[in-house]
Amino acid sequence: MALAERVRHADFLSRSMTAEQAAQHVAHGATVGLSGFTGAGYPKALPQAIAAHAQSEHKAGRPYRINVWTGASTAPEVDGLLAAADAMAQRLPFNSDAMARKKINAGEIDYIDMHLSHVAQHAWFGFLGRLDVAIIEIVGVTADGLLIPSTAVGNNKTWLEIADKVILEVNTKLPLRLEGMHDIYYGTALPPRRVPISLTHADNRIGEPYLQVDPRKVVAVVETHSGDRDNVFSQPDANSQRIAEYIIDFLAHEMKHGRLPQQMLPIQSGVGNVANAVLAGLLHGPFDNLLGFTEVLQDGMLDLLRAGKMKRASATAISLSRSAYEDFEKNIDFYRERIILRPQEISNHPELVRRLGIIAMNSMIEADIYGNVNSTHLMGSSMMNGIGGSGDFARNGYLSFFVTPSVAKDGKISCIVPMCSHVDHTEHDTQIIVTEQGLADLRGLSPRQRAQAIIDHCAHPDYRPMLQDYFDRARQQGAQHTPHLLGEALSWHQRCLDTGDMRK
Incomplete structure (x- = not known):
């Protein structure tokens, strides 16, 4: 043209x-x-x-x-x-x-x-x-x-x-x-x-x-005359599917007990394969007439709109795989009635996130046993991507999930650690942590209760005994509100830098 x-x-x-x-x-x-x-x-x-x-x-x-x-x-x-x-x-x-x-x-x-x-x-x-x-x-x-x-x-x-x-x-x-x-x-x-x-x-x-x-x-x-970059979303693996199942079961449980309305609150989903797996799970889940209020509309949310499981989606951008974009362009009149693109000062505005009661789901690099979350740095000082909008939604959302596989690099790195090497979201902003091992609901728990819940439900079996040993020994020394062994707190990260593996 x-x-x-x-x-x-x-x-x-x-x-x-x-x-x-x-x-x-x-x-x-x-x-x-x-x-x-x-x-x-x-x-x-x-x-x-x-x-x-x-x-x-x-x-x-x-x-x-x-x-x-x-x-x-x-x-x-x-x-x-x-x-x-x-x-x-x-x-x-x-x-x-x-x-x-x-x-x-x-x-x-x-x-x-x-x-x-x-x-x-x-x-x-x-x-x-x-x-x-x-x-x-x-x-x-x-x-x-x-x-x-x-x-x-x-x-x-x-x-x-x-x-x-x-x-x-x-x-x-x-x-x-x-x-x-x-x-x-x-x-x-x-x-x-x-x-x-x-x-x-x-x-x-x-x-x-x-x-x-x-x-x-x-x-x-x-x-x-050039299209946007093609995003590549792999098919949900077994770990991502398990994380999605835990979240959907949890939402159904909250609805059953009256802590969520029968008409599901709007959903925000971070970027990536785990987030898309959660959306794929919602496609086959028990919830209908969903609304999206998020930053980026990805393949999974497009699937929900096309299937009629989601009524409308509000975002600030559309970022799709090639096949999903082809569907979007072919059926753009359908999607134009169901997608609203806004400035990010609106899509991410804390006032609106809190008012609308957003259910926030974001990924992380690691969490520590008290619920502090690192979503930006590898080994404390190497920037990965940036905090993005996760903090906007985590602090202000009605429910806030942080999700990750429990281990990385073929098990050499635990994503649940004694102390985060960098903190983007403090324990005060973290409600629920989910890995393929399980879900830890941290609401209403003291720091020591949170630590035990995270170790029991989210840590990988290869690292659970190490975390329990650290926590038990920390409780034998010093202040007991948030027990730590400061000389060891970041030793897992140092060991990984020295040897390539967090395990002893």
């Missing part, structure tokens, strides 16, 4: 140019807000042009690095290319790219890990500094100059509002029939002028289907 058919505003169309020409608007030292959230809706052409420009500048002996802000993760052709070209000085708030991760852990990129609900408001408050350029993927421009959003909203609304300059990437490969799927809320304000957000049900629409931009800011319009 020709660009003129997608950009129906003559003034914007007159600013069309190549990605290489548009990249000249991004100077060394600039802070750049990119669209994109978990492999969806990211700019396809500009990051590659910027990376090539950076390499050219470096070859000529001139410095060139930029600060990059996004909604969440992007794709190898964004974070990976910019990192490989040594073009990134700073990155926030979430990254899953291997090359960028390598540079972050080598200290070559300053990475700022943030709760996703904080990013837009901290940017508006001025806490993060000035935003020089916004580069936003859209699928079209109306005759009135309104922007038709892409497969992710993320922080795009905020970047468009606060950036000095805007570059629009019009992706002609993505279907124009996305128009009408989005709900962009413009009712937020800075303190002390804030008012309650008028969302009382997960499937309410409270905004408008378009993004707004000051036309005077738009310095370039670039055509692209």
